[in-house]
Amino acid sequence: MTPRHRRRLMFVALILLGVGVAAALTLNAFRGNMVFFYGPSQLATVEKAHERNLRLGGLVEQGSVKREDDGLTVHFMVTDNVKSVPVIYKGILPDLFREGQGVVAQGRLNNEGVFMADEVLAKHDENYMPPEVAEALKQAGGNTPQFSTTVMEGGLNK
Amino acid sequence: MIPEIGHFALIVALGIALVQTILPLAGAARGIPSWMAVARPAARAQFVFLFVAFACLTQAFAVNDFSLLYVASNSNSAMPWYYRVTAVWGAHEGSLLLWAFILSIWMVAVSFFSRNLPEDFVARVLGVMGFISAGFLLFMLLTSNPFERLLPAAAEGRELNPLLQDFGLIAHPPMLYMGYVGFSVAFSFAIAALLGGKLDAAWARWSRPWTAVAWMFLTIGIALGSWWAYYELGWGGWWFWDPVENASFMPWLMGTALIHSLAVTEKRGGFKSWTVLLAILAFSLSLLGTFLVRSGVLTSVHAFATDPERGLFILIFLGVVVGVSLALYAWRAPKVGLGGDFALVSREAMLLGNNVLLAVASASVLLGTLYPLIVDALGLGKISVGPPYFNAIFIPLMTPLIFLMGVGPVARWKQASVPELLARLRWALLVSVVTALLLPVALGKWSPMISLGLFMGLWIITSSLKNLWDVAGRNGMRGLAQGLVNVPRGYYGMLFAHLGVAAFALGVCISGGYSQEKELRMEPGQSVEMAGYNFRFDGVQDVTGPNYQAKQGVVQVSKNGKEILVMRPQKRVYLVQRNPTTEADIDAGFLRHLYVALGEPVSGEAWSLRLYYKPFVQWIWTGPLMMFFGGLLAASDRRYRLATRRAPDYTAQGAPAQPALAR
Numbered sequence: 074m075t076p077r078h079r080r081r082l083m084f085v086a087l088i089l090l091g092v093g094v095a096a097a098l099t100l101n102a103f104r105g106n107m108v109f110f111y112g113p114s115q116l117a118t119v120e121k122a123h124e125r126n127l128r129l130g131g132l133v134e135q136g137s138v139k140r141e142d143d144g145l146t147v148h149f150m151v152t153d154n155v156k157s158v159p160v161i162y163k164g165i166l167p168d169l170f171r172e173g174q175g176v177v178a179q180g181r182l183n184n185e186g187v188f189m190a191d192e193v194l195a196k197h198d199e200n201y202m203p204p205e206v207a208e209a210l211k212q213a214g215g216n217t218p219q220f221s222t223t224v225m226e227g228g229l230n231k
Numbered sequence: 232m233i234p235e236i237g238h239f240a241l242i243v244a245l246g247i248a249l250v251q252t253i254l255p256l257a258g259a260a261r262g263i264p265s266w267m268a269v270a271r272p273a274a275r276a277q278f279v280f281l282f283v284a285f286a287c288l289t290q291a292f293a294v295n296d297f298s299l300l301y302v303a304s305n306s307n308s309a310m311p312w313y314y315r316v317t318a319v320w321g322a323h324e325g326s327l328l329l330w331a332f333i334l335s336i337w338m339v340a341v342s343f344f345s346r347n348l349p350e351d352f353v354a355r356v357l358g359v360m361g362f363i364s365a366g367f368l369l370f371m372l373l374t375s376n377p378f379e380r381l382l383p384a385a386a387e388g389r390e391l392n393p394l395l396q397d398f399g400l401i402a403h404p405p406m407l408y409m410g411y412v413g414f415s416v417a418f419s420f421a422i423a424a425l426l427g428g429k430l431d432a433a434w435a436r437w438s439r440p441w442t443a444v445a446w447m448f449l450t451i452g453i454a455l456g457s458w459w460a461y462y463e464l465g466w467g468g469w470w471f472w473d474p475v476e477n478a479s480f481m482p483w484l485m486g487t488a489l490i491h492s493l494a495v496t497e498k499r500g501g502f503k504s505w506t507v508l509l510a511i512l513a514f515s516l517s518l519l520g521t522f523l524v525r526s527g528v529l530t531s532v533h534a535f536a537t538d539p540e541r542g543l544f545i546l547i548f549l550g551v552v553v554g555v556s557l558a559l560y561a562w563r564a565p566k567v568g569l570g571g572d573f574a575l576v577s578r579e580a581m582l583l584g585n586n587v588l589l590a591v592a593s594a595s596v597l598l599g600t601l602y603p604l605i606v607d608a609l610g611l612g613k614i615s616v617g618p619p620y621f622n623a624i625f626i627p628l629m630t631p632l633i634f635l636m637g638v639g640p641v642a643r644w645k646q647a648s649v650p651e652l653l654a655r656l657r658w659a660l661l662v663s664v665v666t667a668l669l670l671p672v673a674l675g676k677w678s679p680m681i682s683l684g685l686f687m688g689l690w691i692i693t694s695s696l697k698n699l700w701d702v703a704g705r706n707g708m709r710g711l712a713q714g715l716v717n718v719p720r721g722y723y724g725m726l727f728a729h730l731g732v733a734a735f736a737l738g739v740c741i742s743g744g745y746s747q748e749k750e751l752r753m754e755p756g757q758s759v760e761m762a763g764y765n766f767r768f769d770g771v772q773d774v775t776g777p778n779y780q781a782k783q784g785v786v787q788v789s790k791n792g793k794e795i796l797v798m799r800p801q802k803r804v805y806l807v808q809r810n811p812t813t814e815a816d817i818d819a820g821f822l823r824h825l826y827v828a829l830g831e832p833v834s835g836e837a838w839s840l841r842l843y844y845k846p847f848v849q850w851i852w853t854g855p856l857m858m859f860f861g862g863l864l865a866a867s868d869r870r871y872r873l874a875t876r877r878a879p880d881y882t883a884q885g886a887p888a889q890p891a892l893a894r
Binding site (some may be wrong): 077080083084092098101103105106107108127140143145165166179203 | 331464573581587591595615619623750752830833837839
């Protein structure tokens with residue numbers, strides 16, 4: 074082996090080592106940060122659901138949205154028309170959050186079965202239902218409600 | 232009538248693109264000069280016809296021609312003219328037309344700025360670009376024709392998505408596409424070199440300015456998108472690791488690696504095969520990004536199934552382009568030879584480190600973007616990987632990269648010595664470490680991450696200044712002015728781009744570490760203190776815009792008892808689509824932003840509000856702006872215009888063009 078070859082070999086070894094470390098980091102980060110999505114009915118079947126972060130999707134149940142006196146803490150139910158899960162979120166809700174509309178919440182289930190959301194997402198299109206939500210509703214076997222554009226009428230003066 | 236002209240122009244452009252592909256490529260293969268000579272006029276003619284098509288569509292938007300389906304779905308006569316005109320690229324069909332039009336701009340540019348290149352090379356480059364253009368035009372005509380008629384015509388249009396009615400739409404897509412599509416030039420140069428079997432330093436020298444220009448547009452395009460999301464979405468974030476963002480970030484990472492690898496190929500004749508591979512991958516990732524964004528796969532893999540034609544077409548085209556070019560690479564690349572030898576500690580080795588880190592970063596973004604799609608497509612459940620995944624990967628990858636950014640430009644080619652590097656950089660290292668450790672203490676909040684971030688920014692700045700001093704200040708302070716003038720522009724380009732990274736890193740670190748935010752309910756007249764500012768909420772007024780109604784909050788900001796400004800965040804409802812949107816009001820200072828967004832009416836006159844104080848957040852976009860100018864300086868270096876024909880002699884010890892910089 075000439076010195077040149079030896080040097081080349083060193084480079085290859087170093088690069089492989091670097092890429093290997095990066096791959097290990099990546100996979101580890103991946104395992105730690107994967108977030109699963111469930112509908113309310115699916116959530117009930119998940120074991121140890123309260124041990125990790127997850128996403129809960131469904132419809133905001135009609136008449137379920139209640140605010141605490143601080144004006145920021147909101148209680149609502151996410152439903153797939155078969156099962157419902159209570160959700161608590163503190164903060165400003167997205168513009169398109171409405172009763173009867175699709176929603177995705179990310180957070181943790183506490184021991185009382187209440188979903189403590191850190192993040193609430195509603196897509197920016199009133200006719201659009203997050204595909205995960207549509208799927209979850211279909212799987213739960215409930216009726217998929219018709220989305221009407223009239224929900225928004227009255228806009229801000231609701 | 233005019234839309235039909237546009238449609239016809241698209242068909243003619245497709246015909247020209249096919250001719251431009253077949254004749255010059257065949258001519259170059261068989262050595263027929265008259266066939267090769269078709270390339271330039273064909274590229275220019277294609278540009279003319281695509282310009283006509285683009286102008287026709289713009290005209291339809293300008294005069295509210297709602298007999299066009301695309302106009303009726305994305306415009307409305309109440310929209311201001313500048314949003315009507317830019318709504319041309321507000322949705323799928325028009326974006327593709329913009330894509331094709333910009334590709335033709337690049338082709339015309341190649342046809343004019345290639346007079347010094349060999350004829351067969353130009354023929355091959357334009358032939359490959361013609362093929363890409365043909366693919367996109369065919370796609371447009373078969374599945375996404377922007378000139379499709381709507382009969383009977385609609386009385387009024389559906390209006391553009393309110394989020395898009397913004398300055399961001401005017402600037403962001405054209406810049407981004409200039410970058411995306413610009414990598415097709417580097418790609419075509421690489422393919423042409425593989426086809427011709429001539430992959431030398433001259434080839435790298437021709438590729439460099441084109442790659443730099445594409446890269447600088449992509450940089451500014453991504454930054455504009457980030458700035459847009461920051462002020463439009465109303466919650467102060469500037470990067471979300473959203474798949475659409477990742478789609479543009481992956482080619483950026485690859486393109487950055489390509490720029491550095493091209494430097495080695497040009498100066499030292501090394502990394503040839505690797506450079507070609509990077510050129511292929513950078514453009515392949517641009518195409519992949521187009522596929523991800525345009526096929527509907529991202530909203531859901533099921534959206535792909537609802538419109539299979541479009542997705543399938545791009546997927547097949549992507550497969551052909553990537554497959555053929557990689558096959559060609561596998562077949563030809565081994566013949567192109569290895570470069571000069573270099574030691575473990577040398578500028579080449581550090582640039583190799585840069586390339587490996589950037590490629591790995593790009594691959595991890597790819598994994599995080601595609602894995603959830605694959606899992607979903609296989610029916611294994613629905614997952615998402617959010618920002619924590621990407622942050623966990625990027626910090627360990629970017630830290631060594633930024634460290635190399637300080638050492639690399641100072642190191643010699645071929646063989647550098649560690650003691651010498653240490654001697655030259657010890658002050659830079661010392662100053663940045665000490666400042667990074669002490670500054671947070673002075674600011675009243677210390678954490679390891681803040682210090683690490685500060686160190687990265689300061690290290691780039693101090694080592695770059697030291698490097699500039701070594702290059703320009705060899706005759707001491709008196710010769711400094713002349714020294715600064717003598718430094719070539721390409722070097723300033725590098726310096727600017729690196730300092731841009733420093734500005735960006737400082738912006739991310741300081742705004743991340745020292746931002747303050749409040750989400751709270753406020754009654755009219757109520758005030759709140761944050762970061763030394765007093766925010767008084769004075770209630771909400773009704774405001775009417777050209778095509779929206781808004782509730783406008785009035786927030787009086789004062790500092791030390793003195794009123795300094797009134798902020799007016801809005802909550803808008805657009806006339807047709809009726810989606811509420813949040814328009815934050817931002818007082819953008821160089822050292823801090825004040826950011827106020829209206830939440831929702833809570834009870835009575837009270838509203839919920841979001842208030843942010845974000846120090847140095849402006850630097851996050853100032854950095855890319857500096858990188859943009861860096862790219863501009865590098866691409867306009869005079870040596871690219873002078874000796875394009877002369878292959879540099881890299882058998883000598885240093886870099887021949889600017890030996891002063893090699894040390």
